[in-house]
Amino acid sequence: xxxxxxxENPLTHFDADGQAHMVDVGAKAETQRLARATGSILMQPETxxxxxxxxxxxxxxxxxxxxxxxxxxxRTADLIPLCHPIALTRVAVEFExxxxxxxxxxxxxxxxxxxxxxxxxxxTAASVGLLTIYDMCKAVDRGMTIEGIRLLEKLGxxxxxxxxxxEK
Numbered sequence: 410x411x412x413x414x415x416x417e418n419p420l421t422h423f424d425a426d427g428q429a430h431m432v433d434v435g436a437k438a439e440t441q442r443l444a445r446a447t448g449s450i451l452m453q454p455e456t457x458x459x460x461x462x463x464x465x466x467x468x469x470x471x472x473x474x475x476x477x478x479x480x481x482x483x484r485t486a487d488l489i490p491l492c493h494p495i496a497l498t499r500v501a502v503e504f505e506x507x508x509x510x511x512x513x514x515x516x517x518x519x520x521x522x523x524x525x526x527x528x529x530x531x532x533t534a535a536s537v538g539l540l541t542i543y544d545m546c547k548a549v550d551r552g553m554t555i556e557g558i559r560l561l562e563k564l565g566x567x568x569x570x571x572x573x574x575x576e577k
Contacts, residue, residue, distance in 0.1 A: 434493060437524040442565035444519050446531035448558035450539045451512045456550040460513065460542070461506055471504045471513070474541040478502040481537025482519050482530040492529050497521050500530070502538055515539055516561075528563050 460470045479500045486494040499520040504513050517534035519527040539555045546553065562572045 432491070432493075432525075434524040437567070439522055439524055440565045442521050442523055442525075442527050442563075444526060444528040444531035444563045445561040446517050446519075446528070446535040446559065447515060447561050448535040448539050448555060449507075449512045449514045450542050450553055450555050451510065452546065452553040453550045454508075454511050456546050456553065457506065457508065457511050457513070459549065460546065461508075468545075470542055470545045473545065474504065474515075474538045475502045477541035478515070478517055478534040478538030482517065482534035485530045485533040488533060489529055493525050495521050495523055495525065495527060495530060497527065497530060500534055502534055504538070513539075513542060526563055526566055528560050532558060532560060 463469055479502060481488075482500040483497060486492045497519060499518070501518045503516045505516070506513055515535045515538045517531045517538065519530035519534060521527050521530075536555075536558055539558070543553050543555065560573065562570075564570050
């Protein structure tokens with residue numbers, strides 16, 4: 410199926426000939442941009458207890474996962490082929506231990522002042538943070554499950570404010 414011309418094509422990473430390309434943001438105005446993303450990792454109760462106590466063999470799991478998440482946000486353009494490199498002004502990552510569901514929830518926030526959004530940076534931060542928890546705990550629980558990685562909110566740019574309909 411042929412790709413529609415850019416003006417009719419909602420998939421902005423394809424040109425009129427259907428070829429992948431980096432979107433031209435040169436004419437866009439610089440605005441304050443913010444994105445919030447989330448995800449969770451589910452595990453055995455014993456694994457969660459190790460994380461909570463700080464006694465995991467590899468050390469402070471959540472502290473290291475937070476640093477990894479921030480690094481992931483900063484490296485998004487290296488990981489996602491058509492993302493623009495962005496001068497981030499802030500990346501914040503929080504982890505919440507959920508004993509009732511044997512889970513750790515991650516909330517990542519990315520901000521910049523620029524011509525393109527930071528949704529991919531927030532999503533990458535959440536993903537890398539959760540993957541780091543998996544990596545640090547896999548020796549005791551290979552059955553951990555990462556789920557629910559999604560955008561919760563984005564602010565800024567021509568499209569303005571967007572928020573997920575159902576925030577957990």
